[in-house]
Amino acid sequence: MGNSHQSRFSTDIHIPYGTQQASQERSVTMPATKYQTGDTVMGRWPGSSLYYEVKVLRFDTRSHLYTVIYKDGTELELREQDIKTASGFQTRSRSRSRSRSPGRRRSRSRSPARTTRRSSSRTAAAVAAAAITESAPSTRRDIKLKDTLEVRLTQEDTKAAENNSNNKHEKKEENNTASKVNESEAKVEAEPVKNRYNLRRRKDDGDAKPAESQPEQPEDKEATVAAAPASTSLDFGGKIGAYFWLLFLPAWVLFVILQVNLEDPSLANFPPQLPPLEAFWDAQALGFVILWILFQALLHVLPVGKLSEGMPLRSGERLKYRTNGLFAIVASAAAVAAAVYQGVDLTYIHSRFLQLATATLLISVLLSIYLYTRSRYAPSDQLALGGNSGNLVYDFFKGRELNPRIKSFDLKFFCEMRPGLIGWCLINFAMALAEMKNQGLDAPSYAMILVNLFQLLYVVDGLWNEEAILTTMDLMHDGFGFMLAFGDLVWVPFTYTLQAYYLVGHPNPLSLPAVAAIVILKLAGFYIFRKSNSEKNAFRRNPSDPKLSHLKTIPTATGKSLLVSGWWGVVRHPNYLGDLIMALAWSLPCGFNHLLPWYYMIYFIILLVHRDSRDMSDCRRKYGSAWDKYCRTVPYRIIPRVY
Numbered sequence: 001m002g003n004s005h006q007s008r009f010s011t012d013i014h015i016p017y018g019t020q021q022a023s024q025e026r027s028v029t030m031p032a033t034k035y036q037t038g039d040t041v042m043g044r045w046p047g048s049s050l051y052y053e054v055k056v057l058r059f060d061t062r063s064h065l066y067t068v069i070y071k072d073g074t075e076l077e078l079r080e081q082d083i084k085t086a087s088g089f090q091t092r093s094r095s096r097s098r099s100r101s102p103g104r105r106r107s108r109s110r111s112p113a114r115t116t117r118r119s120s121s122r123t124a125a126a127v128a129a130a131a132i133t134e135s136a137p138s139t140r141r142d143i144k145l146k147d148t149l150e151v152r153l154t155q156e157d158t159k160a161a162e163n164n165s166n167n168k169h170e171k172k173e174e175n176n177t178a179s180k181v182n183e184s185e186a187k188v189e190a191e192p193v194k195n196r197y198n199l200r201r202r203k204d205d206g207d208a209k210p211a212e213s214q215p216e217q218p219e220d221k222e223a224t225v226a227a228a229p230a231s232t233s234l235d236f237g238g239k240i241g242a243y244f245w246l247l248f249l250p251a252w253v254l255f256v257i258l259q260v261n262l263e264d265p266s267l268a269n270f271p272p273q274l275p276p277l278e279a280f281w282d283a284q285a286l287g288f289v290i291l292w293i294l295f296q297a298l299l300h301v302l303p304v305g306k307l308s309e310g311m312p313l314r315s316g317e318r319l320k321y322r323t324n325g326l327f328a329i330v331a332s333a334a335a336v337a338a339a340v341y342q343g344v345d346l347t348y349i350h351s352r353f354l355q356l357a358t359a360t361l362l363i364s365v366l367l368s369i370y371l372y373t374r375s376r377y378a379p380s381d382q383l384a385l386g387g388n389s390g391n392l393v394y395d396f397f398k399g400r401e402l403n404p405r406i407k408s409f410d411l412k413f414f415c416e417m418r419p420g421l422i423g424w425c426l427i428n429f430a431m432a433l434a435e436m437k438n439q440g441l442d443a444p445s446y447a448m449i450l451v452n453l454f455q456l457l458y459v460v461d462g463l464w465n466e467e468a469i470l471t472t473m474d475l476m477h478d479g480f481g482f483m484l485a486f487g488d489l490v491w492v493p494f495t496y497t498l499q500a501y502y503l504v505g506h507p508n509p510l511s512l513p514a515v516a517a518i519v520i521l522k523l524a525g526f527y528i529f530r531k532s533n534s535e536k537n538a539f540r541r542n543p544s545d546p547k548l549s550h551l552k553t554i555p556t557a558t559g560k561s562l563l564v565s566g567w568w569g570v571v572r573h574p575n576y577l578g579d580l581i582m583a584l585a586w587s588l589p590c591g592f593n594h595l596l597p598w599y600y601m602i603y604f605i606i607l608l609v610h611r612d613s614r615d616m617s618d619c620r621r622k623y624g625s626a627w628d629k630y631c632r633t634v635p636y637r638i639i640p641r642v643y
């Protein structure tokens with residue numbers, strides 16, 4: 001048992017050889033410290049108030065962290081205050097029921113600080129190590145570990161739990177249905193402590209999934225770039241893939257823009273005739289792009305709207321984000337309306353599309369260079385797990401720093417949610433004007449109206465629910481490098497607008513029944529997309545949300561749980577399903593004469609299938625057997641009974 005848990009756990013935790021060595025070198029001799037190598041003490045389990053028996057392996061004089069080993073073999077780095085001598089503890093209960101009966105899992109105490117944990121599929125340490133309780137003076141309060149053990153919290157713990165999770169446990173108690181076993185998040189929330197833990201992979205570990213040898217959690221804050229965790233499992237085709245994507249993606253954008261301009265943009269006309277090089281460049285276009293980005297940045301920093309908290313980082317810290325996206329798009333619409341009123345001809349965007357795209361590409365490359373350069377100086381605990389392979393090209397592409405910020409200005413959040421996303425709507429609107437101008441219409445065609453409204457709804461919804469982006473893969477896990485900088489600034493506004501661009505030169509009259517059918521499809525997709533995203537976001541933000549109390553969950557080793565009913569019990573990515581249905585509704589108005597307006601649909605299937613598999617590996621690494629269990633319970637990824 002210990003072994004299987006050990007490997008499950010270790011998948012999350014990897015330390016490159018060099019770093020291990022450095023760490024060992026730094027700690028050969030044990031200075032005058034409170035605990036000595038070989039001491040058996042009680043170590044707090046990350047994100048919880050539970051203490052387990054651990055052995056001290058070494059002390060790092062630089063980080064002042066003790067490396068300890070739990071009984072199941074998990075190694076962690078703990079601060080001195082998270083270690084206690086065994087004498088202050090007493091075992092309250094070591095018996096663990098093997099029964100999976102929900103009734104037996106139910107905890108009985110009514111204490112607000114009480115929490116529960118499922119006895120099976122528990123963390124490596126939770127299972128293998130004996131859970132011990134600390135006997136302490138009167139201020140301590142009982143906490144019950146689901147029919148297994150009972151732990152007493154220190155005064156400090158109790159305060160944290162009260163401050164942070166208030167009545168959550170109580171609520172949970174009331175809602176504790178047969179399937180409800182998701183208490184552990186509350187414990188995580190109960191501990192907003194900075195920089196406390198540093199998970200490490202066991203050196204001799206066999207990996208549950210050797211093909212995906214895993215990135216490690218970062219070293220201490222003072223660690224230099226050289227000591228940063230190395231990414232060994234590379235996606236996007238690895239290093240060679242990175243070269244390919246760096247060249248292919250910009251070329252593809254320019255290619256489709258050239259194609260959509262053709263009267264017959266069919267694959268038969270490949271390759272398109274290349275215009276002279278100077279046709280790509282227009283300094284004025286660059287000026288407009290810079291103005292647009294600065295304008296969006298200004299709107300973003302205005303003290304309007306909510307300050308939302310991101311998900312806890314590995315350090316425990318939660319960053320703040322100004323989520324005023326809705327304000328930004330309304331203000332942008334007002335500014336554009338004022339400009340049009342002043343006589344600005346927005347069809348310029350259509351006629352200078354190629355030049356605008358080239359200028360934005362240049363900006364995204366410069367931004368990526370800046371991001372890569374600054375990431376070299378970033379503390380290693382601020383690097384993403386995955387963009388730190390040591391290969392310049394790969395890391396430049398994938399992005400190294402997780403949340404690059406200039407003061408409180410978060411570059412990744414800003415780029416993902418503002419200039420490109422709002423620019424997408426501006427471009428679509430300009431295309432509607434261009435269509436009217438080119439085709440001599442008094443009003444845009446039905447097809448153009450549908451494409452405009454559908455995509456506007458998508459963007460406005462994204463901005464309305466801006467906080468939800470903080471629980472997506474990009475914000476939580478991906479580094480900010482060329483892929484996202486280019487994706488956000490160039491790819492989104494210049495390829496997601498192709499349907500509208502296509503309709504400017506390729507009219508596709510629609511009957512009213514066709515319009516109605518497409519609208520219904522779009523609304524169905526939107527409903528699935530919104531409901532599922534909101535469900536996950538609400539759950540991640542407050543696992544004890546009474547509105548979610550009917551949902552079944554699976555606890556995981558990290559303290560987070562996984563939803564296994566509701567939308568997330570239908571397929572593993574219900575939000576992708578809704579998004580794909582919407583994508584279909586965006587392409588249908590353009591008809592079937594050419595493949596080009598279907599480009600988004602095709603690209604999106606590839607993107608989401610790849611994202612799903614990336615996410616699967618990440619989640620498997622994070623959640624181990626709990627994830628496997630989720631996959632068994634919810635066997636389909638995106639389309640029920642199909643995929």
Ligand SMILES: NC(=O)C1=CN([C@@H]2O[C@H](COP(=O)(O)OP(=O)(O)OC[C@H]3O[C@@H](n4cnc5c(N)ncnc54)[C@H](OP(=O)(O)O)[C@@H]3O)[C@@H](O)[C@H]2O)C=CC1
Pocket residue numbers: 471472473474476529533536539540560561562563564568572573575576579607611615618619630
């Ligand atoms: N239009 C476009 O170009 C694109 C749109 N999108 C859309 O953006 C949205 C966000 O997508 P994306 O970030 O890829 O992925 P998700 O929003 O689906 O986020 C995936 C994360 O959700 C958590 N999770 C997974 N399963 C569960 C579960 N059962 N219970 C609770 N949490 C779970 C995991 O994170 P953890 O457990 O760490 O919290 C996982 O890493 C989607 O709607 C997608 O369609 C995405 C890409 C491109």
Ligand SMILES: CC(C)CCC[C@@H](C)[C@H]1CC=C2C3=C(CC[C@@]21C)[C@@]1(C)CC[C@H](O)C(C)(C)[C@@H]1CC3
Pocket residue numbers: 249416417421458459461462463469472474483484486487488491492
């Ligand atoms: C260049 C590469 C081939 C691909 C780059 C991918 C990016 C373009 C996308 C990755 C995730 C995205 C999301 C949105 C836009 C596209 C990118 C940046 C999103 C902001 C669109 C609006 C939605 O409502 C959303 C859910 C907020 C989306 C989040 C993910």
